[in-house]
Amino acid sequence: MLTYLARRLAGTIPVLLAVSIFVFGFVHALPGDPARLEAGPEASPADIEAIRHDMGLDGPIWTQYLRWAGNTAQFKLGRSSKTRQPVAEVIGERFFPTLWLTIVSMIWATVLGVGIGVLSGVGRGRWQDKTGMVFAISGVSFPGFWLGLLLIDLFSVRLGWLPTGGYGSWQNFVMPSFTLGLSVAAVMARFTRSAFVEIMAEDYVRTARMKGVPERLVAWKHTLRNALIPVITLTGLQFGFLLGGAVVIETVFSWPGLGRLLIDSVSFRDYPVIQAEIMLFSVEFVLINLAVDVLYAVANPEIRLK
C-alpha cells in the first residue's frame, strides 16, 4: 500500500511539470501588459519599465519560466503584483474559506444526495422515486445566483435570521453551503439512483433475495456497496471542482474564496497569483484522484492496488 502511494506520488511529478509549462505559457500568452495595468492610466513610460523590471518580466520568456519554476519548486511563490502581499498569504487566506465551504457543502450534499438516490432506486416508479427526482431536477436547474439572492432576501432582509454574506461564524455557512451543495446533492441523487437500479438487476441481488435476505439488507448491503464505485468517482470530481472556488456563490455571498481571486487576478494580469492558484488546483486534483483510487479498494476489495 505504502509503496503504491509513493509510486503514485512520484508519478505526479511529470504531470505537474507539464501543467506548469502549460500554465506559464497560457498566462503569458494572455493579451495585456501586467506592468501597464499595475501602473495605471496616469503613469509615465519610465514608471512602467521600472515596474516591469521589478516584476521580473523583462528577460526572454524561457529564462522567466526557469526562474519561476525553480522558485515554485522551493515554494517561493513571490509577491502578488496587485497587492504586493506574498502570494502564499493571498492564497492562504482564501484557501481555507473555500476548503471549509467545500467540505461542509460536500458532506450534506453527499449524505442527502446518496440517501435520496437509494430511496428512489429502491422505490423505483413509486412516489418516493418521483419526489426524489423532482428534487434532483429542481436542484440542478436552480441558477445559483438567483437562488442565492432569493435566500438573502428571505432569511436576511425579511426575517433577519442570517447574515447576507461574509465569512466568520457558522451562520455565514448556511446559505452559501446550501446554494452550493444543492446542485451537487441533485447530481448525486440522480447518479446514485441509476447506479442502484443497475445493480439491483444483477444476478447476485436476485440470489440474495431468493435466499430470503431481508429487503433492507439487500438494498443497503448488497446493492449500495457496489453502487458506490461510480458515486465515489463523482464525489471526487465534484470535490475537486468545488475546491477551485465557486465564483457565483462567492460573489453573491461575498465569500472570500479562490474563485473570485482567480477572476480578479486574471483581469489584473497578476501572473504570480494566477500561476500559483492554477498549480494549486492541479495538485489538488492529482491528490483527489489518488484518494479516489484508494477508496475504490476500500469499497470493493476485489480492486487491488498494485
Added chain:
Amino acid sequence: MLRRKLFLRTTLLLSVALPLAVSAAHSAYAAGDVVVALDNNVIGLDPADLNDNLSMTATRTMLQGLYGFDKDMKLIPVLAESTDASPDALSYVVHLRKGVVFHDGAPFNALAVKTSFERAMNPENHLKRAALYDPIKTIEVVNDNTVEITLKYPFGAFINNLAHQAYAISSPKAIAEYGKDLGRHPSGTGPYKFVSWATDTLKVGKNEHYWKPGLPGVDSITIRSTPENGARLAMLQAGEAQYIYPMPPELVKVIERDPKVDVVAAHSIYARFVALNVMRKPFNDVRVRQALNYAVDKNAFLKVVFGGYGVVLDAPLPANLSGYSKQPTGYPYDPAKAKALLAEAGYPNGFEAPLWGGNSTISQRGMQFLQQQFAAVGVKVSVEPLEAGVAAAKVWNVKAPEDATTLMYYTGWSASTGDADWGLRPLFYSKAFPPNLFNVAYYANPVTDAAIEAGLTTADPVKRTEDYKTAQAQIWKDVPWVFLVSDDNLSAKSKQLSGIYVLPDGQMLMEEAALK
C-alpha cells in the same frame, strides 16, 4: 418498510427545515460601529502606491495630506495652515499645523513631511504614484513648522497635487520600521487608526488624539467588499451596513419607498465620452465628429444608462471641476442635421466603425445605446467590449500614433487632482498620446497646447481660469469627442447615519460619520 418511509420523510423535512432552524444572532454590531459596503477589495493602504479609488478611500480614513478636499471637492488646508507660492510657480513655502501627532506617537513636523515625500518620489521605491511627485526638485526643512518645496519647472496646479491622496503623509517612524510593507501598516494623522485588514474586510478605529476637536463621532468603521449589487443592497436593507456605494441605478426603485434608507445622488467630476481618432478617416473630418455629437440624444442616454442621475456635458470639463467653462452653444439632439453634415462630408450613406469600451454591464449598456443612436443616422458601429487587460494592450500601450487601431473609444475620466489641468492635459495635449497619457483621440491643436502649457506655468488662479477657458473653447470647436454626460455618484445609506460623503471623484470622506 415503515422505518424506511420515516427516514425518507425526516430527510426531506430536514433539507427544507435546516435553514429555518437557525437562530438569529447576527448584526451584533455595537452602537457606534459603522459598516460601509463597497463593490471591490482594498488593494493596499500605501497612498503613494495606489491608483484605485476604493483603496484611496480606505487610506483617507487614516492618512492625511497638507491639503485635501471638502465634500464638494473644494480645496482646503488640512495639515498645512497656509502656503506662500512664488509668482513664477516654482517655490512653495508651506506653514504646517502645530501640535499634531501620528497614530504611532511620532510628532508631525517639517521633517516628517520631507521624509514622507522623499520616500514617495524616490525612483528606487517604484511606487505607482511617483509620477505625481515629478515636479518636485527639493524639499527643505526651514524650521520645525515650515517646509519649502522647490519645483523643477513651474507648475501652477501644485497645491492641487498636494491635496491628492498620493501626497498623504505617513509617519516617519512607520516608514523606518516597515519599509516596503508600509502598505500593510499604515500610520497617519487621520481621524481613524488602523485596526485590521484581512480577506475583504478593513477595520479602522477611532483616533482618540485626533487634532480636530469632537471628531470622529463613531468608534469604528468597517469597510466590507461586497461585489454583487443585489447583495450589497441587501446588506443595507438588513441593517448589516449603514452605507453602500455604488448604488446601482437600476435598483433605486427597489428601495425608494423603504422608510429606513436614503438614496444619495452626488455630483461627480466624471466625464463620459467617445474619443474619436482624429488622425483616421472618417473622423479626420470635423463635420463627421460634429454629426456624431448631433446624432446622440444625450438626455435619453443619461436616462437609459445612468437612470437619469447626472447632467449632460456642456464643456470638455464636467461642471464640478475647478476651471470649468460652460460653452455658449451645445450639440443638441438633431439627427437631421447629423445626416446633412455626414452627407456634406462625403458620407451620405454613413459608414461602419468599431466602437470600443469597457466590458462592465453599465459600459455595454452605454455602447448599445450609442450604437442604436448612430444607426439612426446611418453610421453602423459594432459594439466591442474590451476586457481590462486587452484594453491596456490595444488602447494605452500603442507605441506611436500611426500604430493606433483605436477608432471610437467609449470611456470616462475623472481628474484625480480635482483641477482643470488634469482634466485637460492627459486627454487633449499633443504630448499626451498613448503610451504617455490618455489622449486616445490623438487630438492636437497648437491653441489648445499653448493654453494648457500657460495654465501650468502660473499659480495665479485668475490667469489659469482664463487659460483653461481658451483651451475648452478650442476643444469644443474641434470636437475630438462625442461629449456625453457627467453621471452622479449614487450611493445609499441608513437614515440613522450622517457624515459620510462620496466626493465628486468617487472617493469617500468618513471623518464626520455619526449615528443617531
